[in-house]
Amino acid sequence: MDELEVRRRLLTDPYHLAPEQLQQLQQDPDSQQFHQDVLELDQHIKQLLSPPVPKALENALLLQQHKHKQQQQKRFYQNLIALAASVAFLAGFALNWSFFLYGSQSLGENSLAHVYHEEQYVQHLTTPLSLADVNVKLADFGAELNSSEHAIVFANFCNFRGTRSLHLVLETEQGLMTVFVVPKENSLDYESEFHDDKYQGRSINSHKAILVMVSDKTEVLQQGEQQLLKNLQFKA
Amino acid sequence: MWWSTDKAAAKKQAPEKEQRQHSYMQLVRLYHADLYRYSCWICRSADIAEDLVQDTYLRAWKSIDLLQSEASAKAWLFTILRNENARRFERKQFQYQEVEQELLLDEHQVSPEQLYSQQQLLKQIESLEPEYSEPLILQIIGGFSGDEIAQLLSLNLNTVNTRLFRARKQLRDLLSHENVREQKNG
Incomplete structure (x- = not known):
């Protein structure tokens, strides 16, 4: 290592010396002096560029992290509260909506609504349906009609508040009688008897389904009930 | 669970x-x-x-x-x-300011002569190209090795070493000129 190289390396980095540099320094007082000069100038520069550090800085830095953390926590809880509020709002909304859609309704009210709905249409029905056709539909409810003394003029599935039910219309001598076969699993409040200004109704809670009969005449209902109980059989 | x-x-x-x-x-x-x-x-x-x-x-x-x-x-x-x-x-757009003297120089603790020489030194450092002074300051204030400075400045080690060498060399030359001039004036 010539002198130029020695100095070049000392000027490049006087702090991290390689073993051969250290060895060389020990042997050469001039190089040692040069090294000292370099370090001295560095020291001057360091002093020059070392303004007093504000005493509050360290605490400010620690505090700022603390604040930031708190803010994050606060934001987390704010978000949590916002989320909870949203959920509560939606729940309330859904609940309201479900009351509107599925407000408590009784079997009777619902049956009457169906009867009124079909009232106009049923008036014009005169063609009796075959017993076989009716039994196909009744089979869905595990029921079977052995025979019918009265003509069945209408047999269709209908929706009892989300429960598939069968809507039958029987033509008796005294007038029309509507019979609903409603599965036991339904969303309606059971009513054994009901009526309004025009119609009367009566429900029989058999072991498999509920039978609802509606007519505008009491005697039709009585006859119909007897006939139904006699002829309608539920398969075990 | x-x-x-x-x-x-x-x-x-x-x-x-x-x-x-x-x-x-x-x-x-x-x-x-x-x-x-x-x-x-x-x-x-x-x-x-x-x-x-x-x-x-x-x-x-x-x-x-x-x-x-x-x-x-x-x-x-x-x-x-x-x-x-x-x-x-x-x-x-930050306006490049002169170094605030009162910031960097502690006027109360030094004699007028020292203050003068400090001001001179500061001027010399300032007069270096930034690409030379930058690694030098990182080495002196930050205490970083050549490798670390190279990484910090996204340069390769040889470039950093060259710049460090030139920075110190220029600084020494400037200061020795200053001394010669002062001696002549004195």
Whole structure:
């Protein structure tokens, strides 16, 4: 290592010396002096560029992290509260909506609504349906009609508040009688008897389904009930 | 069961949080003074320097999980500070100021002669090309090795070494000229 190289390396980095540099320094007082000069100038520069550090800085830095953390926590809880509020709002909304859609309704009210709905249409029905056709539909409810003394003029599935039910219309001598076969699993409040200004109704809670009969005449209902109980059989 | 795994996760999280907090406090204690000095040098203003250090530590806290090891922490902080400073330039056109003399020179503790020579030295450092003074300041104030400076400045080691050498050489030449002139005048 010539002198130029020695100095070049000392000027490049006087702090991290390689073993051969250290060895060389020990042997050469001039190089040692040069090294000292370099370090001295560095020291001057360091002093020059070392303004007093504000005493509050360290605490400010620690505090700022603390604040930031708190803010994050606060934001987390704010978000949590916002989320909870949203959920509560939606729940309330859904609940309201479900009351509107599925407000408590009784079997009777619902049956009457169906009867009124079909009232106009049923008036014009005169063609009796075959017993076989009716039994196909009744089979869905595990029921079977052995025979019918009265003509069945209408047999269709209908929706009892989300429960598939069968809507039958029987033509008796005294007038029309509507019979609903409603599965036991339904969303309606059971009513054994009901009526309004025009119609009367009566429900029989058999072991498999509920039978609802509606007519505008009491005697039709009585006859119909007897006939139904006699002829309608539920398969075990 | 679902809650037991949750609990385990929460338990694991707590010491991690503490660890993070502890690391941050260490970073502040060990390096805030050096960062502040370096910040003063690159900002030329004590107030901005303080803000810059605060911004630096805030960013460091946010991304403290990225810190690989204690050994690289100082260089990491300096890198963040340099980035934050560049960001500051992006935000608004910063007017390059003369070094605030009162900031860098402690006038009360030195004699007029010393003050004069300090001012001279400051002038000389200022007169260096930034590409030369930059690695030099990082070496003197930051105490970084050539490799670390190379990484900080995205340069290769040879370039850094050359610049360090030239920076010191120029500084020495300038100062010796000054001395010769003074002796002549004296």
